Amino acid sequence: MAIAGTISRRAFLLGSVAVAGGVAFGVYQYRQPYPNPLGASIGASVLNPYLIIDQRGVTIITPRAEMGQGVHSTLAALVAEELDVRWEDVRAEHGPASSAYFNQAVIAGTAPFAAFDESTAARFTREALGVASKFIGVQMTGGSSSAADAFDKMRMAGAAARLVLIEAAARRWGVPASSLRTADGQVINPANGAQFSYSELAVEAASITPPTEPTLKDRSQWRYLGKSMPRLDMPAKCTGTAQFGIDVRLPGMLYATVRANPRLGGALNSFDASEAKQAKGVKQVIDLGGAVAVVADNTWRAFQAAAKLKFDWGPAPYPASSEAIFAAIAAAFNGPVDDVPVNNGDVSLALASAQQVVRAEYQAPFLAHSTMEPMNAVAQLHNGQLEIWAGHQAPTIIRQQAAELAGLPIEKVHLHVQFLGGGFGRRLESDYILQAVKLAMALPGSPIKLTWTRSEDIQHDMYRPAAIARCQGVMGSAGVPLVVQMDIASPSVGRSFAARVGMPSVGPDRAITEGSAGQPYRIANYRVSGYDPGLQLPVGNWRSVGASFNSFFHESFLDELAVAGGVDPLAMRLQMTADFPVAQQVLNTVAAMANWQQPLPADRARGLALCLSFGTTVAQVIEVSQSAAGVRIDRVYCAADVGIALDPRNLEAQMSSAIIYGLSAAIMGEISFADGAVLQSNFHDYDALRMRQVPPIEVRILENGPTLSGAGEPGTPPSLPALANAIHALTGQRLRSLPLNKQVKFA
Incomplete structure (x- = not known):
């Protein structure tokens, strides 16, 4: 988990894979792909967003939100199957916010045809929407689409990586690539029993152009797919070491909560914060425009102080009962x-x-969605960079909206996607994250952790x-x-x-x-x-x-x-x-x-x-x-x-x-x-x-x-x-x- 966390914070979100001897592998089927969000590894070029092989082993990038549904394990198995590695050697890591991870299946699924309709018009429309999805470029977890979207993409990533690793070994040994085989993360020469680990070959393999349409395994050859595999996220979740959004802790962190008009979309006419400002631990009370935030030295004190705010709320823009x-x-x-x-x-x-x-x-x-983990996010604006830590189902949408709100170029906004304590569609929304961004803008330099109360969550869904x-x-x-x-x-x-x-x-x-x-x-x-x-x-x-x-x-x-x-x-x-x-x-x-x-x-x-x-x-x-x-x-x-x-x-x-x-x-x-x-x-x-x-x-x-x-x-x-x-x-x-x-x- 330590290496995965390091990659997430420093490499993915800053645009480079800062792992000595590390390489990102994969295959991208479009002629003009999005820039690889993993950047360039030291001494090597980067081929695709789905796989990193470094001196510590294999990290598979699973760019869909893990909210308990097991998607990280299922997507990792797609790559591991074709890559030919041991399951116990695989690590899964959420990908950064990037259109390189656009969800083709969820867009194709909007075609105005019944799912059983396989007519020419239906197929043509789905294919056209699939192409359009690349230009829309939305990275999203929803519509029960993750496995369908990844089924070909991620298997091809594993297959292409395996082939260039074989080619790298063949060049070292001076033998035809067709004479070699792979097993459990090793390229093996059957003629003499010699072998190289994938980590030993990673840098050389990155200089080799991968095939665009690698041959995939027949289902009869599957080792992991079609079987019930141990979930990669379970050890951390069972030991309490998994980090959800609500678990994020940063040096110098301040804590906040919000109160918004209970009449959804209604105006905030005025508020009185005099009593709340006198509460113990309160640092500031901030008008967010439509909502008021209390910032304190811990979350409980922010909750207690927010209860002391007095409001004049405007009416709802819909029927009242x-x-x-x-x-x-x-x-x-x-x-x-x-x-x-x-x-x-x-x-x-x-x-x-x-x-x-x-x-x-x-x-x-x-x-209501009533996710077990209430809405929360951490945001920090420092040195012209905006960093966000949150569980979310649509990272590219959040990144774009946060950049517009903060007035920053999108490359200056970095989103660290955490485990989600329930999503169900609620974490496709941006309201709670944009509130955290506003607080970070009001208090630059300090990381601000915003946590909604359960009542705010139920009543502002x-x-x-x-x-x-x-x-x-x-x-x-x-x-x-x-x-x-x-x-x-x-x-x-x-x-x-x-x-x-x-x-x-x-x-x-x-x-x-x-x-x-x-x-x-x-x-x-x-x-x-x-x-x-x-x-x-x-x-x-x-x-x-x-x-x-x-x-x-x-x-x-x-x-x-x-x-x-x-x-x-x-x-x-x-x-x-x-x-x-x-x-x-x-x-x-x-x-x-x-x-x-x-x-x-x-x-x-x-x-x-x-x-x-x-x-x-x-x-x-x-x-x-x-x-x-x-x-x-x-x-x-x-x-x-x-x-x-x-x-x-x-x-x-x-x-x-x-x-x-x-x-x-x-x-x-x-x-x-x-x-x-x-x-x-x-x-x-x-x-x-x-x-x-x-x-x-x-x-x-x-x-x-x-x-x-x-x-x-x-x-x-x-x-x-x-x-x-x-x-x-x-x-x-x-x-x-x-x-x-x-x-x-x-x-």
Whole structure:
């Protein structure tokens, strides 16, 4: 860990790899690549950002935020597989903020086509967006895209490095490179048993031009990929030596916290800091423009003093109460359509001619991210350089915004990305880091550590938007829906986020309907429409974004149609997915796991849901029972098809985590408003499932999909409707609004 930390602070962020005899290796597939952020090693040229080999061994650069999802280990395995090194000799280090690490997959994933659509138009659009992603140059962890984006890039980095190392050895020995082999970080000459370590060859190898399209190992040759590998971050996390943003300590550090208008986006008319300034340990009280910071000699004293501030806050720029906000969302149905991503058949005619139409309205509330590590950042402005230490999911965006705020050239801004104590999309935002930068500008020379209180965190989030769905459907005689129409109104995450990061937002926002649209079902008359109420209330990316509420709407309504038609929910879905073999396999697998056809006692029931999100098809069955203490979740069964399972155990952990996150939201998650302010403030009133409430979760990972797909988010969406459908099967009560604990008592 010591060498990795040294590289991070001095080499990556200052633009050079200051490790004696060190070399950065890799392959970059574009003709005009971004400058390598690792700079130049002593006595050697640099080829690519993904790999450093020095006298101490191998450090693999994993440029996606490690927030507990295991991405550093999975990405490191991609390089290690092709490089041919021992796993125990590998170190992983977060890359610097650089467009060289742009996320191609997350941009390509915005193509306006269903994930299963492999038409020429869909492929062409995804490829075009992939090319455009290079010019956008955003380094981002999100959209369950990390493994898919890195799958080719990082394997090629390892393969190219291995080939130039072999060539370097061949030149030393004066033998053909084809006569040599590699094993466990050594180049070996089979003719005489001679060998060189990679470290011995690193400098010479850096002068050799790597191949641009190295041959990659066949899957049958994989040593690490496809297997459950020990996580590289676990030793430090288990021993308490891992450094999260909140752990950063620097000489001469001052500590701060902030208070901002509880009416989000409202003005700060005035404030009185006289009492706060007299509090013990307080150094300064600083007006940040829209928020006020207290700077003290430790965080607790800053918290205590901030509680003594008195404010005159301006009103909120949105309706003041939850009731009024939902009324504004509902009013969007009377306005223009934002998007119609699905429109098959003639829905209007089919509805008009139907004798029996099933109608339902669903509602989902705003949700906070509630990461275990509250928002925090350290910033220091000294000698014309701005340094930032923080956990963040989009380093290039932060670096650009910080440079603009501080009035510095971007090369003078250095971001040290730390481990994240939870992200879920919240740490795609820049608010807390830019506040720290403002404090560093106000107090140049001193490192300033800004930490939000939990209440500030809960009450100043960029929330998962609330949503309303109005559904109409007709069951056909063949046991499948003849008509489904879904109208969904929800504030636009895309437009809200784009405005905060200074990006243009054009066209419809597919997040409003994702998880309802683009599902692997054939319905003869099928229309999904999205409506944006245009509320000036900050909403953002939350684990699985729009699919988190749309799957609840879509799969709950399909369950209603199955009940109305007197058909088995599984049998109905199997008919509807007949053209989608991946979905069929997922449904059949989860049904077998749960013994779906086996009848249950009267006090037990099951619910089923399917959702395709972020390229991954997931089906879940949740089994519940009635007890004296209330409804109990007894077991969750989950089948997920990720195309290629790089690390099965980690994928299972990701699905389990996503299920717990989804069930917490389903049962108790709600952010509500009064007088323009969020009412919830901490875990006592914005809770999550406790350990005693978490049911056994069984996960089966499948690999039938055509491409590698994501795992961080797709487990969340189906958990909500599967639970609601199970409760209906148990009690006969159809639950159409979240959270469910407003209508049902849970054990």
